[in-house]
Structure formats: structure tokens, C-alpha cells
Amino acid sequence: MSVTQAAFKDGQKWDLNEEESDFEEYYDACSDHYDFDSYKTDFKTSIEHAELALQYFFNNQFDEARNILQPFAETSFYHSLGYAVFSFLEAMLTFENVEGASAKIKKCIELCQLFRKKNTLTESITSTFKKKNYSQLTDQECHAELCLAEALLMNALLTFIEDDNLSGLIRGSLKVRQCYSGFRACEQIMKSREWIFDVVKDSASVSTHFASGVYMGIGTFNLMISILPGRILNILKFIGFTGSKTINKELVLLKDPSQTSQLYYADNRALCLLLRGAFYRQMEQPNLALQDLHDCLTQRGIKEDLFLLPYAYVESALCYVPFNKNQAISMLQDTKKKFSHYALESRLHLRIHMALMDLNDNTDGEL
Structure with a gap:
């Protein structure tokens, strides 16, 4: 029995401050109806659950994957993201129950917002004038940023399906820009944060999973951009999105970040x-x-x-x-x-x- 299975059974430069401001402003409002004392899921275990669910998913064991994710989908952002993926894929493939999929994704976004680092008024003002210190973020807060960016990607795609008129295109394009800002922020976290490795907390694995998610996310984002209709790309350009229309291998297929994530990099690059x-x-x-x-x-x-x-x-x-x-x-x-x-x-x-x-x-x- 693997470690993840046992655990489950036991229980590129840009104006960074401007991009972050856009990213945080769009989803600034958070729900207040959650009780933080109810969040009992261990962060390390949630990652192990997500990894095990992913293994089940790629082996066509969808029920097993759902059974892992569903119990904690209301309290763990990794479980919530994985559970939302099922509804997202169903909506994209069948064009049915789009509203239900959108609701699950928005629930995931709310959860990610709750686990992100909360800035004080002074910190928010200061971040406008100087570079953000990502080393102040905890491992869990870093992964909350990553899951938020991935949820925003699904949310943007569903918007184009829900409403195909001009207003829908504009709303979807704005969400694409928010998603872009999120992944770029995660890229900066990966590059500039000082990762402190703790054997007890398995920090090395946490760091590797984060890097893998960032590179896969950016690759998926650019793949999505490459197949969007021209009219959507024109709107993106109009609202300030700087992504290239041309499918560029250097954008979609990212360079090897480090030796520690070589395994994930190779598999993810081959998949892209x-x-x-x-x-x-x-x-x-x-x-x-x-x-x-x-x-x-x-x-x-x-x-x-x-x-x-x-x-x-x-x-x-x-x-x-x-x-x-x-x-x-x-x-x-x-x-x-x-x-x-x-x-x-x-x-x-x-x-x-x-x-x-x-x-x-x-x-x-x-x-």
C-alpha cells in the first residue's frame, strides 16, 4: 500500500504589483458564513488525497476518486478543486449542468480565498510601492494561491459556454486576465520564495507539488489561449492582456525549473x-x-x-x-x-x- 493510500485510509517580468492588484480586486469579497474552527483537514493529508484521487482518475476509477474528494469538498480547497473538476469536465463535454459546475467552482474559489494570506490595510498600501515578500507566506497559503488560479481558469472557460453574446465574451475575457495574473503570481512565489524544508512537514514534497502545479497550470493556460477564437483574443488584447496569439512552444512548454521537480516536469511536458x-x-x-x-x-x-x-x-x-x-x-x-x-x-x-x-x-x- 502506498503512502498516499495509507494516509487516505487514516483520515516574464511585468508590473507585479499591478497584476496582483487586479488579481485581488476582482475577487476581493469573501463569504463570512464559514466557521474556521470546522477546517479540520490536515494540509499534508489533503495533498496526499488529491494525489491519490488523480491516480484513480487517470486509471478510469472515477467513483473512487469522487469518494476521496467529496467528504472534504466543503472544507479543503484541494478536495474542493478536485471535486469541481469532475463537474467542469462533464459540463465541457456535454454542455449540460453548466450552472451546477459553475456553482462548485465558485465554492472552490471562496475556499481558496479563505486560506489565502490576509493583508492588512498597511500591507496593501505598502505592496503598491515595493515588491512583495513571498517568504512570509506559509506553504498552505502558497497552495491556496495555486488552487485559486486553477479554479479561475475553469471559471473563465465556463463563462464562454454560459453566455456566448458580447457581454459574456467580455466577462469571460476579464476572468481570463484574472487567471493569468494568478498564475504569474504563483510563478513569482515559486521563484522568489525561500522554501524551508522540514522533514516532519514533508516540505520538499510540498514545494515540488507546488512547482509542478505552477508549470502545468501555465502550460494549460497557454494551451487554452492558443485555441480561443480570434474575437476573444481581440477583446483580451483590448483590456490589456499581453499573451501572444501565436502558439509558441517556449510559452506552452516550460523550461525545467529544477532538479527536484524533474519527474513532474517531464511528465507534464509530454502531456502538453x-x-x-x-x-x-x-x-x-x-x-x-x-x-x-x-x-x-x-x-x-x-x-x-x-x-x-x-x-x-x-x-x-x-x-x-x-x-x-x-x-x-x-x-x-x-x-x-x-x-x-x-x-x-x-x-x-x-x-x-x-x-x-x-x-x-x-x-x-x-x-
Whole structure:
């Protein structure tokens, strides 16, 4: 039994001050109906729960993941964020129960606000004139900032679905800017905060999880920006958002932050490459897709998410369908020989089987 399972069973430079001001102002109002004495969930345990739920999620054990997250979704921001992700994905994929998903995300935002560092009036005024000292933040307050940024990302995307008229586009664009400010603030925390490692509190693991979340969050954010419609990007530019429209690999695929987070960096970078490669293939841009998928397949240091490689190989094979079906068939057939014993293997085998059937029946290649 792993440590996380046992624990569950037991219980880039910019005007930083301006960005932080925007970030804090938009969600300045916090609910007062929470009783802080009811927050009994241990912070370290909440991270372990989130990690275990993530493992269940990627193994298609969704009920098990929900059962971990739901009991503390009202009191722990990590549990609340994970629980909101389920509703968010359901809303994005089915366009149903969007209001319910939005409510869960807003609940998560409220929780994150409660656990963030509270600045006094003097501190708020002082932060306008000098750089913020992130070393004053506790580990839990740092992670509250990260979870808030991730919740804001989901909230922004849902806004575009809830209301597709001009007012909805503007509101969603403003939320995108808030999300951007949040991730940039987290990036500054990661780079400038003095992390004090405590064996008892497992601070090294807490720091590594934070860095992993920041880099994955920024990568996901830029991936989202790259696929937004042009009219939304124009609004973002109008309101002062400085993100580039061009899909730039240096923005989406971040540099290795440190040796301590090498494992997470490699897996997360490979995942971003696979997602963007798959997107390019669907957009009928096979050359760009193959470049990203090749980088995914040659990514060194992948330790946990071994399924990324066979999935990238299959996506690469499908890129050849429009102009070289024989090569596509050969690559699909080779997948079972090259890769084995990885998560979601049976699902990929089914997809390969269906693709080969379509190719052998001389379909038009739309897989």
C-alpha cells in the first residue's frame, strides 16, 4: 500500500504589483458564513488525497476518486478543486449542468480565498510601492494561491459556454486576465520564495507539488489561449492582456525549473505535447502535429505517465492517414509490439482496432 493510500485510509517580468492588484480586486469579497474552527483537514493529508484521487482518475476509477474528494469538498480547497473538476469536465463535454459546475467552482474559489494570506490595510498600501515578500507566506497559503488560479481558469472557460453574446465574451475575457495574473503570481512565489524544508512537514514534497502545479497550470493556460477564437483574443488584447496569439512552444512548454521537480516536469511536458499534437491533427495540420508528437516521444525522464508514449505514437500514425495510409497502418500495427503494460492500454487497443478497420475498408481517413 502506498503512502498516499495509507494516509487516505487514516483520515516574464511585468508590473507585479499591478497584476496582483487586479488579481485581488476582482475577487476581493469573501463569504463570512464559514466557521474556521470546522477546517479540520490536515494540509499534508489533503495533498496526499488529491494525489491519490488523480491516480484513480487517470486509471478510469472515477467513483473512487469522487469518494476521496467529496467528504472534504466543503472544507479543503484541494478536495474542493478536485471535486469541481469532475463537474467542469462533464459540463465541457456535454454542455449540460453548466450552472451546477459553475456553482462548485465558485465554492472552490471562496475556499481558496479563505486560506489565502490576509493583508492588512498597511500591507496593501505598502505592496503598491515595493515588491512583495513571498517568504512570509506559509506553504498552505502558497497552495491556496495555486488552487485559486486553477479554479479561475475553469471559471473563465465556463463563462464562454454560459453566455456566448458580447457581454459574456467580455466577462469571460476579464476572468481570463484574472487567471493569468494568478498564475504569474504563483510563478513569482515559486521563484522568489525561500522554501524551508522540514522533514516532519514533508516540505520538499510540498514545494515540488507546488512547482509542478505552477508549470502545468501555465502550460494549460497557454494551451487554452492558443485555441480561443480570434474575437476573444481581440477583446483580451483590448483590456490589456499581453499573451501572444501565436502558439509558441517556449510559452506552452516550460523550461525545467529544477532538479527536484524533474519527474513532474517531464511528465507534464509530454502531456502538453500530446494534447497540442492531437489538437493540431484534428485541425488538419499534420506537420505541426508530428513535430509535437515527435518531441513527446523523445521526451526524457517520464516516470509515471508511461501511457503518453503509445498514445503519442498512435496520434502520429493517424497523422499519416490523409497522404500515406500504408505507413499509418504499419505504425498502428507496431504499437502493440513497441508498448505494453501501461495505463489505459485496453482502451488504446480498441481505438487501434477501430482505426485499422476503417483504413482496411478504404474510408476517407477521418478518424
